[in-house]
Amino acid sequence: MGKYFINGIGCVSAQDTTNSEKDLFNFKELKENKVSACKPNYKDFIPPAMIRRMSAGIKMGVVASSLALKEANVKIPSAIVTGSGMGCLNDSEKFLRNIIDNDEQFLTPTAFIQSTHNTVGAQIALGLGCKAYNVTYVHDATSFETSIIDAILKLDEEEQNVLVGGVDELANHTVELHKLIGHVKEENTLEKGILNSNSKGAVYSEGAQFFVLENRKTENSYAELVDVITYDAILEEEVTSKLEAFLLANNLKTSEIDAVILGVNGDVEFDGIYQKLQDTILKEIPQVYYKHLSGEYNTASAFGMWTACKMIKNQIIPENLRLNSVEVNSIKNVLLYNQYRGKNHSFVLLKSC
Amino acid sequence: MSNIEDLKLELKKNIIEVLNLEDISLEDFGDNDSLFGDGIGLDSIDALELIVMLDKDYGIRLSDPKEGKKIFESVEVMAAYIAEHRTK
Amino acid sequence: MNKGVAITGMGIISSIGNTVEENLLSLLNQTPGISVIENIKTHHKNNIKVGEIKASNEELINQLGLPDSNSYSRTAMLAEIAAKEAVKNAGITNINKCKTGFISATSVGGMDLTEKYFYSQFEETKNRKYIESHSAGDSSSKVAKSLGITGFVSTISTACSSAANSIMMGARMIKAGKLDRVIVGGADCLSKFTINGFKTLLILSEDNCRPFDTNRTGLNLGEAAAFLVLESDECVKKGNKNVLAYVSGWANANDAFHQTASSKDGEGATLAMQKALKVAGLKPENIDYINAHGTATENNDASESAAIRRIFEDQIPSVSSTKAFTGHTLAAAAAIEAVYSVLALQNSTVFPNLNFQTPIEETQIFPETEVIIKELNHVLSNSFGFGGNCSTLIFSKA
Numbered sequence: 001m002g003k004y005f006i007n008g009i010g011c012v013s014a015q016d017t018t019n020s021e022k023d024l025f026n027f028k029e030l031k032e033n034k035v036s037a038c039k040p041n042y043k044d045f046i047p048p049a050m051i052r053r054m055s056a057g058i059k060m061g062v063v064a065s066s067l068a069l070k071e072a073n074v075k076i077p078s079a080i081v082t083g084s085g086m087g088c089l090n091d092s093e094k095f096l097r098n099i100i101d102n103d104e105q106f107l108t109p110t111a112f113i114q115s116t117h118n119t120v121g122a123q124i125a126l127g128l129g130c131k132a133y134n135v136t137y138v139h140d141a142t143s144f145e146t147s148i149i150d151a152i153l154k155l156d157e158e159e160q161n162v163l164v165g166g167v168d169e170l171a172n173h174t175v176e177l178h179k180l181i182g183h184v185k186e187e188n189t190l191e192k193g194i195l196n197s198n199s200k201g202a203v204y205s206e207g208a209q210f211f212v213l214e215n216r217k218t219e220n221s222y223a224e225l226v227d228v229i230t231y232d233a234i235l236e237e238e239v240t241s242k243l244e245a246f247l248l249a250n251n252l253k254t255s256e257i258d259a260v261i262l263g264v265n266g267d268v269e270f271d272g273i274y275q276k277l278q279d280t281i282l283k284e285i286p287q288v289y290y291k292h293l294s295g296e297y298n299t300a301s302a303f304g305m306w307t308a309c310k311m312i313k314n315q316i317i318p319e320n321l322r323l324n325s326v327e328v329n330s331i332k333n334v335l336l337y338n339q340y341r342g343k344n345h346s347f348v349l350l351k352s353c
Numbered sequence: 354m355s356n357i358e359d360l361k362l363e364l365k366k367n368i369i370e371v372l373n374l375e376d377i378s379l380e381d382f383g384d385n386d387s388l389f390g391d392g393i394g395l396d397s398i399d400a401l402e403l404i405v406m407l408d409k410d411y412g413i414r415l416s417d418p419k420e421g422k423k424i425f426e427s428v429e430v431m432a433a434y435i436a437e438h439r440t441k
Numbered sequence: 442m443n444k445g446v447a448i449t450g451m452g453i454i455s456s457i458g459n460t461v462e463e464n465l466l467s468l469l470n471q472t473p474g475i476s477v478i479e480n481i482k483t484h485h486k487n488n489i490k491v492g493e494i495k496a497s498n499e500e501l502i503n504q505l506g507l508p509d510s511n512s513y514s515r516t517a518m519l520a521e522i523a524a525k526e527a528v529k530n531a532g533i534t535n536i537n538k539c540k541t542g543f544i545s546a547t548s549v550g551g552m553d554l555t556e557k558y559f560y561s562q563f564e565e566t567k568n569r570k571y572i573e574s575h576s577a578g579d580s581s582s583k584v585a586k587s588l589g590i591t592g593f594v595s596t597i598s599t600a601c602s603s604a605a606n607s608i609m610m611g612a613r614m615i616k617a618g619k620l621d622r623v624i625v626g627g628a629d630c631l632s633k634f635t636i637n638g639f640k641t642l643l644i645l646s647e648d649n650c651r652p653f654d655t656n657r658t659g660l661n662l663g664e665a666a667a668f669l670v671l672e673s674d675e676c677v678k679k680g681n682k683n684v685l686a687y688v689s690g691w692a693n694a695n696d697a698f699h700q701t702a703s704s705k706d707g708e709g710a711t712l713a714m715q716k717a718l719k720v721a722g723l724k725p726e727n728i729d730y731i732n733a734h735g736t737a738t739e740n741n742d743a744s745e746s747a748a749i750r751r752i753f754e755d756q757i758p759s760v761s762s763t764k765a766f767t768g769h770t771l772a773a774a775a776a777i778e779a780v781y782s783v784l785a786l787q788n789s790t791v792f793p794n795l796n797f798q799t800p801i802e803e804t805q806i807f808p809e810t811e812v813i814i815k816e817l818n819h820v821l822s823n824s825f826g827f828g829g830n831c832s833t834l835i836f837s838k839a
Contacts, residue, residue, distance in 0.1 A: 049394055052373035080695075086576060087598065092634075096556055099637050104484045106409040108371075108402045112638035113701050113827065116548060117577060117598035122828025125695045131712055134695040134830060135606050138547075138598040140578035146595040153613050177562060177572045232543075232582055232594035298576075343582070397702065401641065418643050 004152050004225040005353060007161075008072025008212035010064035011306045012037055013294050014205045018063065024310050025318035029193050029292040033185040034175055035205045050127060053110055055090040057169030060208035061120035062127060065163055069128075071220060072212035077163040079133040079154045080121050083143030085298020087117030087136075089171035097173070120167050120208075133159070141340035142230040144209075144302040145348065149228055155215045165210030166299025175204050183341070185266070194266025194292045202265040205295020209302035211309075217353055222309035223334070226250055226349040233343055236273055240281060243337065246347045254281050258331045259317060261304050263338030265291040270342050277337070278323065287323035301338040305348060308334050312352045361432045368428075371406060372399050384429040392427075400425060412440030442722040445689030445837060446612040449682045450531025450670035452523040452626075453780045455767045456492035456663055460526060464777075465784050468792045469812055473766045475649045475661050483636055489645050492663025492768025493631060494519070512570040514551035517580035519666035519773075520628035524584050527624060531670035532682070539621035539676050542593035543585040544611050545668075546603030546627030548772040550577040553632045580628065593620060598772065600826030601734075602693070603627050604667070605775035605834055609691040611671050621676045626668030626776035635662060635771065642701065644738045650769075651796040652735035652762035653742050653808050660736045663768025667776035669783075686783040689819070690721025690835030701827050702740050707748025709831035710734075710823060714752045717833035723819060725753050728835070730791050732778050732822040733808070735762020736769050745823060746804035759815070760808045765795035775824035775832065782820040782836040789817055 011017040015027040018040040037060055042051060045063045054062070061082070069077065095111035113119075118136040125134050133154065137146040144166030151164040178184045178201075185201040194203060213225060227250050234242060247254060260282050262274045278287055288311070294303035311317055315331050336348040365382045368374065377393065386392040389400070400421050407413040407424075413435065415421055424434045453460070456474025457467035467474065478491045480498075496504070501518040502511065513521075524543075528536065551574035558568040573579060578596045585594040593614075597607045604627030611625035629635075639645050639662060646659035669688075677684060694716060696709030703709065718725065734745055749757060763781050770777055785791060794808035820836045 048376045052375060053398075085578065092552075095638065096552075096559060096634060099556070099633055100559055104633070104637055106405055107637055107641045108405045109638070109641035110398055110402060112634075112641055113398060115638075116600045116827050118600055118826070118828045118830060119700070121599075122695070122700060122830070125697045125829060126700065129697050131695050131697050131709060133693045134599070134828075135610070135693060136598055137595055138550075138577040139581060139594065139596040140576055142595065143578070149614075149619070150610060153617050153619075156617060157613070173559075174575075180562060181569055181572050229593075230595075231592055233586055233591045344578075398700070401643065405641070 002156055002215045004155055004213050004215055005217050006211050006222045006225055006309055007214050007218050007220055008068040008074065009222060009306055009309050010067025010210045011303065012040060012060040012064045013207035013303055014038060015293055018067065024307065025320060027293045027320065030203050030205065030295050031190055033188055033203050034170065035203065035295050036170055037206050053114060055088055055114060055169060056206065057088055057167050058120050058123050061167040062124055064165060064208035065124050065210040068210040068212050069163060074161050074212050076128050076130045077132065077161050077212065078159040079162040080125055080130060081147040081150045081162060081164045082121035082136045083147035083166040083299050084117055084120060084136060084138055085140045085143045085168050087138060088115050088119045089169055089174055091115040093171050093173045141298050141338065141344035142346050144299045145228055145230045145346040151213050155213060161212055161214040163210060163212055165208060166302035167208035168206055168297040168299045170204060170206040197266045198268055200267060200269050202267050202296035204297065206297050207294060207303055209306045221353050223312045223350040224353040226351050228348045231345040234345055236342065239273060239345065240277065243347060250349055252333060257285050257333050257335045258328050259286045259288055259311065259334045261288045261290065261308050261334060261336045263291060263301060263304060264289040264323065265296045273339055273342060284326060286317055286326045286328045288317060288321045289323050290321060301346060304336050304338060308336060308350050312350060357432055357436055360436060361428050364428050364431055367406060371402055385427050388425050388427060411435050413438050443689055443720060445687035446615050446671050447674065447677045447684045448669050448686050448688060448783060449672045449677065449684060450527045451685065451780045451783060452526025452530060453667040453777055454494060454519055454522045455665035455770065455777050456494055457766050461780060464780065468766060468781065471793055471795065473649065473795055475768060481631055481633060483633055485636060485640055488647050489636065490649055490661045491631060492661055492770065494664055512574045513583060514574050514580055515553045515630035516547050516549050516551065516628045517583045519630055519664065520545060520580055521584045521587055523626065523628065523666035524588060524624055524668040527668040527670050528588060536589040541590055542614065542620045542623040543581065543588065543590045544595050544597065544607040544623060544625045545581040545584065546597045546607040546772045547577050547580055547629055548598055548600055548603060549629045549632050549635060551575040551579055552634045553630050556633050599830040600828055601769065601771050601774055602824040602826035602830040602832040603772035605824040605832035606693060608669060608688060608775065608779055608834055609693060609832065612688045612691055615671055615673050622670065622672045624668050624670050626666065627773040628666030629664060629771040629773045631662060631664040646737065649796055650737035650765055652737040652764055652794055653746065653801060653806055654797050655799045655801045657737045657739065657742060660738050661768040663770040665767060665770035665773040665777045667773060667780045669779055684839040686786045686839050687837045688834060689837040690717040690723065692716030692720060693832045696829035696831055698829055703744035703825060705744060705747065707744040707751065709829050710745055710748035710825060711751045713831040713833040714748065714821065717835050721835045723835065726756055728758050728819050728821045729817040730759045730785055730820045732782050732820060733760055733762045734823040734825045735764055737764060741825065743801060746801055746806045749806060750804050757806060759791040759813060760806060761792055761794035762808065763792055775822065778822050779834060782822045785820050786817050786836060786838045790814055
């Protein structure tokens with residue numbers, strides 16, 4: 001096994017993350033239960049002939065990936081791996097609505113063509129003329145983490161650099177359906193923030209985060225990506241032991257972690273899984289959250305990794321991301337843990353480099 | 354729609370809207386501009402959209418998609434074809 | 442040559458059979474599973490032919506013994522039937538005896554449920570249990586859980602090449618030592634969504650599809666699921682396992698040409714075949730049979746033929762597309778064709794390309810039209826999808 005470095009990052013999210021003037025401490029907590037992405041000027045990134053058919057997810061993916069590639073100074077990556085829990089949801093809804101509303105008549109292909117889960121990865125490849133390996137993982141809240149697992153296998157096998165990322169878009173009908181089953185917070189506005197919301201469900205949002213991984217360190221390296229593991233369906237009681245086993249496999253003790261980044265999303269039903277760790281083995285470790293800034297989407301954990309990259313590079317944990325007040329001198333080992341609704345658990349370990 | 358000029362305008366508006374041609378204004382859209390290739394720049398997916406437009410808006414059903422190639426040469430040609438074959 | 446990763450079990454359900462055995466018999470007897478659609482109400486009923494599994498959802502629920510409260514999509518049920526057969530076939534009694542993962546592939550996911558209840562879920566509470574079943578990952582998690590797999594579970598969706606990539610990822614994870622055993626494959630059920638989608642692209646045939654024929658008229662959609670059990674050499678040795686065949690080569694490349702259409706010269710397909718041969722450590726002349734993607738669309742077959750010519754030049758091995766038997770089963774296609782490739786190796790048999798008469802003029806590829814018995818050592822299987830995704834797998838005799 002070699003080493004893997006994060007040498008370029010790009011992020012489109014509910015925050016103004018494409019604006020290089022802004023940094024983590026500038027971002028404000030989302031105040032509604034459904035928040036669209038803060039849109040960059042897409043025309044700066046995508047030729048008009050391509051942009052006209054692109055839904056939000058595709059545009060976000062193309063922008064985030066081109067930012068990451070540019071930072072890493074990579075023109076054409078040697079593999080593209082994309083995670084997307086729900087795929088191109090807007091085009092799926094659009095085509096489905098057309099089928100039902102028009103009773104299978106007068107249908108046009110564009111929405112269908114764009115609805116396949118791999119459209120984002122495909123459009124990135126098409127835009128770059130990249131004929132390399134190209135795969136899309138669509139496994140709910142571990143879509144992004146499985147993509148990283150594939151990416152590091154690729155780096156071990158032969159590839160020089162891998163573009164890996166996550167993207168998910170908001171789609172109205174799906175949000176309404178998810179409200180029915182309590183996955184989206186009922187209250188439209190959250191004045192006191194998600195931590196004090198004391199309600200079921202999460203704040204739904206969207207975003208795209210892409211990263212360039214290479215097996216060499218460069219001047220621009222943000223961090224070393226040490227390891228990643230996913231568990232589809234472990235019991236709540238097993239989380240602590242899985243976390244410790246993951247660290248042990250990487251020759252680390254819990255006390256050697258300088259910051260832990262948790263996928264806390266303000267859902268009273270499932271945040272307890274994090275709380276138990278926060279109150280026990282992670283008690284003396286600086287704790288960070290980010291979904292109050294990014295909102296929840298299947299690949300929101302990629303925003304968590306983006307946050308980690310920024311924190312490691314700047315060696316600062318901004319106040320607006322802190323869950324506790326434990327001080328830290330230098331940020332070396334950073335652990336990310338995410339789960340969604342008690343399923344799709346993932347641990348990612350990053351290290352300063 | 355009585356007049357061929359109105360039909361051409363209607364077609365241009367619909368093509369711009371249905372195909373999301375944000376960058377093309379009605380003023381720039383010439384009657385004889387080639388719709389595919391170097392002109393307006395449409396492609397094979399757009400051709401399928403136009404086939405459905407003919408059916409939905411004018412009641413014209415093309416049995417062979419290849420027929421579309423000739424009909425969709427320009428707005429001028431399209432309008433003439435529609436004027437002759439429309440059933441609604 | 443790279444020996445590859447051992448395949449120790451297979452399971453399949455398709456329109457030509459509910460088990461591996463039944464599928465083999467249909468292939469040998471040249472009995473296609475193409476028919477008029479019965480389980481889905483659609484206006485296109487009389488204008489399309491499909492590779493439909495005739496069992497209704499209720500029958501599948503009964504077969505699996507699912508409780509009334511279940512929220513399985515048809516995709517998930519087909520997947521569970523095939524995956525269970527594969528696990529049984531591999532003689533696995535304790536799934537967690539070694540580190541086992543599960544990787545499925547789907548493009549339809551729970552769309553069959555969503556399209557049924559898209560609006561009614563707002564009024565009726567009873568169908569809301571299906572809201573969570575929409576996502577592609579849901580079917581995989583359900584099947585993994587039923588098999589007792591709780592660790593590494595994932596799902597791939599690269600349109601019609603999806604299952605090739607799940608088989609590839611499984612093989613790579615075993616090679617890298619990340620897993621000892623992995624159950625890989627894919628599943629897709631028929632849905633109004635895909636029927637209408639392919640209909641708008643004007644690539645559905647009204648008749649039985651005719652892969653590689655110059656007068657081909659488009660594809661037949663199908664539904665299926667298939668899974669393979671892949672195991673590391675240590676696992677095979679320790680368990681004294683019977684190896685059915687090896688996955689010896691794999692590659693994925695992107696055509697980067699068009700969102701849906703394949704390039705004329707089959708660039709992506711050529712790259713995928715080249716790279717897979719390299720991974721397997723084989724030369725084109727080592728391939729005895731190509732199980733082609735061969736969907737019978739104008740574009741795919743022309744592009745794939747061109748790519749086959751580029752790789753194999755004048756020495757084209759036996760070629761056939763089995764899609765005239767099963768229809769194009771989208772994300773499951775590569776998995777069912779992996780099962781057929783292994784069956785070909787095990788039985789020294791090339792399965793026929795039904796409904797072929799006249800070759801495509803430019804490429805002059807004559808697929809096999811009868812069951813051919815011959816020694817097979819290496820079978821190459823292609824799968825291509827929207828978004829330029831081109832994948833090739835190579836299977837080698839045990």
